[in-house]
Amino acid sequence: MPGKIPQNPPRSRVAPPFPHQYYRLLQINCAEIAAIIIALGPQEKEKILLRILFVTSEAFPLIKTGGLADVSGSLPAALRNLGEDVRLLIPGYRQVLEKLRNPRILLELQWLPIVGNVTLIAGEMPDTGVPVMAIACPQLYERDGGPYLDPEGREWLDNPLRFGILSRVAAILGSHVSPLANWIPDIVHFNDWQGGLTPAFMRYSGAPCAKSVLGIHNLAFQGNCAEEWVEKLGLPPEAFHIEGLEYYGQLSFLKAGVYYADSITTVSPTYAAEIQTPEFGFGMQGLLATRSEHIHGILNGIDTTEWNPTGDPHLFHPYDTEHLDQKQLIKRELQQRLGLAQNADAPLLGIVSRLTHQKGLDLFLECAAPLLARGCQIALLGGGEPLLEHGFWRLSLNHPQQVGVSIGYNEPLSHQIMAGADIFIMPSRFEPCGLNQMYGLRYGTPPVVRRTGGLADSVCDATEASLEDGSATGFVFDLADRQALLNCVQRAIDLYHDKPVWEKIQRNGMVRDLGWNHSASIYRDVYRSLL
Ligand code: ADP
Ligand code: GLC
Numbered sequence: 001m002p003g004k005i006p007q008n009p010p011r012s013r014v015a016p017p018f019p020h021q022y023y024r025l026l027q028i029n030c031a032e033i034a035a036i037i038i039a040l041g042p043q044e045k046e047k048i049l050l051r052i053l054f055v056t057s058e059a060f061p062l063i064k065t066g067g068l069a070d071v072s073g074s075l076p077a078a079l080r081n082l083g084e085d086v087r088l089l090i091p092g093y094r095q096v097l098e099k100l101r102n103p104r105i106l107l108e109l110q111w112l113p114i115v116g117n118v119t120l121i122a123g124e125m126p127d128t129g130v131p132v133m134a135i136a137c138p139q140l141y142e143r144d145g146g147p148y149l150d151p152e153g154r155e156w157l158d159n160p161l162r163f164g165i166l167s168r169v170a171a172i173l174g175s176h177v178s179p180l181a182n183w184i185p186d187i188v189h190f191n192d193w194q195g196g197l198t199p200a201f202m203r204y205s206g207a208p209c210a211k212s213v214l215g216i217h218n219l220a221f222q223g224n225c226a227e228e229w230v231e232k233l234g235l236p237p238e239a240f241h242i243e244g245l246e247y248y249g250q251l252s253f254l255k256a257g258v259y260y261a262d263s264i265t266t267v268s269p270t271y272a273a274e275i276q277t278p279e280f281g282f283g284m285q286g287l288l289a290t291r292s293e294h295i296h297g298i299l300n301g302i303d304t305t306e307w308n309p310t311g312d313p314h315l316f317h318p319y320d321t322e323h324l325d326q327k328q329l330i331k332r333e334l335q336q337r338l339g340l341a342q343n344a345d346a347p348l349l350g351i352v353s354r355l356t357h358q359k360g361l362d363l364f365l366e367c368a369a370p371l372l373a374r375g376c377q378i379a380l381l382g383g384g385e386p387l388l389e390h391g392f393w394r395l396s397l398n399h400p401q402q403v404g405v406s407i408g409y410n411e412p413l414s415h416q417i418m419a420g421a422d423i424f425i426m427p428s429r430f431e432p433c434g435l436n437q438m439y440g441l442r443y444g445t446p447p448v449v450r451r452t453g454g455l456a457d458s459v460c461d462a463t464e465a466s467l468e469d470g471s472a473t474g475f476v477f478d479l480a481d482r483q484a485l486l487n488c489v490q491r492a493i494d495l496y497h498d499k500p501v502w503e504k505i506q507r508n509g510m511v512r513d514l515g516w517n518h519s520a521s522i523y524r525d526v527y528r529s530l531l
């Protein structure tokens with residue numbers, strides 16, 4: 001813990017059972033406030049700030065494993081720009097406590113399951129200044145390895161406790177008897193399975209609570225664990241029921257979120273529809289379909305300051321739509337860095353990705369031979385499943401002049417590939433939203449994507465008509481198979497060699513409005529509709 005944090009935190013006033021007199025008093029106050037709000041006209045109501053507690057297991061630049069961190073770093077900031085009062089709640093991993101701006105002890109929460117006490121550290125995001133509350137609990141969060149996996153890549157065995165505590169703290173802060181009495185949220189927006197128990201804890205606390213919103217970023221991760229965790233985490237045994245926490249004989253964090261949340265958002269309109277079908281629902285399609293009218297598909301935005309080719313600190317050569325030739329210089333440096341032949345004309349195919357079945361890169365490996373025979377180069381940055389890592393390693397060993405592979409996590413290189421590559425490859429089997437294809441658009445690196453989830457919603461296939469009307473931004477294929485992907489990449493390469501047409505596609509993508517303004521205002525509408 002950084003030395004500058006003052007000691008002797010104030011003690012929480014929350015004890016189980018919740019002190020009933022205390023919150024009855026608050027209810028009276030709430031009723032009075034509600035009466036005032038009802039008396040206000042629609043314009044005055046619009047001006048009332050929403051208090052939103054945004055609960056997440058990762059947030060860029062504090063800690064990141066994937067797109068959830070990008071969204072948790074940028075959506076709260078966008079809501080704040082709209083005037084709303086947002087605070088982030090995140091586990092106090094070592095990196096978080098180190099990077100938090102102006103950290104100070106806020107209070108101590110007591111009587112939590114198994115761990116007893118945790119300390120809430122207040123601070124701000126280093127870049128945007130969004131207020132953050134980090135849960136300091138060294139035995140849970142301050143260890144080597146990642147947020148979810150140990151250094152050997154296995155799930156932490158105590159993940160149910162680690163994220164059960166995150167959910168429990170979110171529920172306490174979201175209740176009207178929160179120890180943070182001067183900041184009780186209207187909305188608790190919790191994300192993915194890691195925050196999934198939040199509305200269940202709220203429901204069984206007996207206290208009046210904020211409205212809850214589940215943000216689904218990936219239904220494939222569900223946080224399923226043994227039934228014994230229900231009691232260990234302090235949830236009532238009767239909640240372990242098909243109408244509750246139970247999911248095929250296990251406790252499911254995500255199912256709890258889907259079942260108990262007041263509203264559900266997911267990260268693209270297409271994915272919102274897909275998750276209600278057997279192909280994409282990972283077993284939860286039935287339950288999701290029953291909640292259909294509460295599901296909102298809102299396309300992610302991107303952080304256009306962090307991902308900005310005109311001012312990217314990871315690039316030596318800034319560029320914009322009028323200076324696309326600068327991209328060639330970045331391509332040359334990338335080729336040099338990855339040991340590839342310095343060939344300006346070779347179409348350089350870029351990939352930055354978690355290496356998992358979801359991303360469909362096994363299909364791309366199957367296409368590699370004909371693409372290399374056609375003179376392409378490949379630059380890959382990623383990590384994940386050993387079979388895929390080895391597959392790309394082997395390819396680079398066999399074709400060192402044409403294939404450059406970097407296994408691991410590397411923020412600067414991810415920007416350099418995005419800028420230096422000619423075409424970005426993202427053949428995902430499913431993709432709730434996907435941010436990389438949008439970074440590709442912004443960096444003048446047209447993406448090749450499969451028509452699914454957010455990829456379908458953010459990339460417009462280059463056809464005669466879309467080229468004519470100026471909407472073409474990339475290349476889209478339908479079937480998740482080798483031949484469909486290969487045909488699509490070949491189509492992209494054909495146009496790459498037609499410079500005027502190619503530059504048109506690049507510019508179409510670069511001028512697209514990919515920022516958060518529009519989507520953040522839709523989130524705000526969803527929150528308001530609950531109040
Ligand atoms: P997902 O969250 O499913 O992994 P997204 O496209 O939404 O997919 O987001 C992935 C994010 O993680 C992007 O910001 C991408 O640049 C980043 N990323 C993925 N792999 C790496 C890596 N190996 N090194 C650096 N950044 C990476
Ligand atoms: C998940 C999804 C990805 C999405 C990201 C942010 O990691 O796999 O598609 O872009 O969350 O919402």
